[in-house]
Amino acid sequence: MSSLSIGQLAKQAGVAIDTVRYYERNALLPPAGRLASGYRRYGTTELKRLRFIRRAKALGFSLDDVRELLALSDEHDIAKVKRAAERKLGDIAQRIEELERIRAGLNTLVAACPGHGRAEACPILNALTLEQAP
Amino acid sequence: MSSLSIGQLAKQAGVAIDTVRYYERNALLPPAGRLASGYRRYGTTELKRLRFIRRAKALGFSLDDVRELLALSDEHDIAKVKRAAERKLGDIAQRIEELERIRAGLNTLVAACPGHGRAEACPILNALTLEQAP
DNA sequence: CTTGACTCCGGACCCAGGTCCATACTTCAG
DNA sequence: CTGAAGTATGGACCTGGGTCCGGAGTCAAG
Numbered sequence A, B: 001m002s003s004l005s006i007g008q009l010a011k012q013a014g015v016a017i018d019t020v021r022y023y024e025r026n027a028l029l030p031p032a033g034r035l036a037s038g039y040r041r042y043g044t045t046e047l048k049r050l051r052f053i054r055r056a057k058a059l060g061f062s063l064d065d066v067r068e069l070l071a072l073s074d075e076h077d078i079a080k081v082k083r084a085a086e087r088k089l090g091d092i093a094q095r096i097e098e099l100e101r102i103r104a105g106l107n108t109l110v111a112a113c114p115g116h117g118r119a120e121a122c123p124i125l126n127a128l129t130l131e132q133a134p
Numbered sequence C: 001c002t003t004g005a006c007t008c009c010g011g012a013c014c015c016a017g018g019t020c021c022a023t024a025c026t027t028c029a030g
Numbered sequence D: 001c002t003g004a005a006g007t008a009t010g011g012a013c014c015t016g017g018g019t020c021c022g023g024a025g026t027c028a029a030g
Helices: A006-013 A017-025 A044-058 A063-074 A078-112 A123-129 B006-013 B017-025 B044-058 B063-074 B078-112 B123-129
Strands: none
Touching (some): A017 A044, A044 B123, A078 B123, A123 B078, B017 B044, B044 B063
16 A cells, blocks of 8 residues: 555546656656656655645646645745735636626627527627727 | 738738638638739728627637637528527636636635645645545 | 838647557566 | 556647748839
8 A cells, every 4th residue: 555556646646647647747746766667656645746736726726836836835835825826816816807808798799689680680790790999 | 992911901900910811721711812913802891700700709709609600690690699699608607607616715725824834734735735535 | 123021831839738659568367 | 377457658649729930922112
């Protein structure tokens, strides 16, 4: 126990084997220990790290962000971790705002569209077609 | 007037020349008329169509969506246009929900983080590190 | 006529985040 | 011992939406 092949590790972390190797190549995981045969061997440290990556991604962090987060985590710098999380929160809020604006615009058009009749009466088509600020 | 080179068209539509050719290759614009020299020539129809594409993209439609919208627009099928817009509205709503969930999760963590002290006391790091549903 | 700006084309390249491939070697169950 | 399943490698490929490149041909002003 606590000694895992790459396949077991991948399965327990819920990612693909290729993804594990991809993360290693891209410095999200440290170079794995090897058996005499060249096979990679992992312990619970790597499993935790891999799950950390998965969860951080689920929270909207990019792999670059995750690399940074892992470094901060390794050096126990809570203040920087918190600031990184706040920045990400700001990013996410901005993406939401952008989508909300789009939704509001599209919603207005859909609501105003009778769904039948002449094409010239369709506000959706008109909004896309008519002359406006280029 | 009303006869435009690709450069003039691109400028008036607010896109790059390469983008115009890219759209033509990908059937968002019909094959352009040509001068004897092989240079493309455009009229106001193409300018309108190009602006249509720009606006639809701004509303969150992918180029595949736009192709569909243009086809529906060409055949004056208002009902289908409205349904396509409603589907897109649903997509957008879903993306917003997803981001809201992420924001809520991250926000809770950030709010609970003191920003100093032991790494074990940082809820952000803990959330990423601790054993949970894999 | 010359010069600089414009346009042509096909194909390579960019971003992120992987995924897939062929070929060769290792490990494990029976 | 044998055959299936697992693993190693480097590099190609994928998605979307373009962007850039180089060499060659064209257009317009002076």
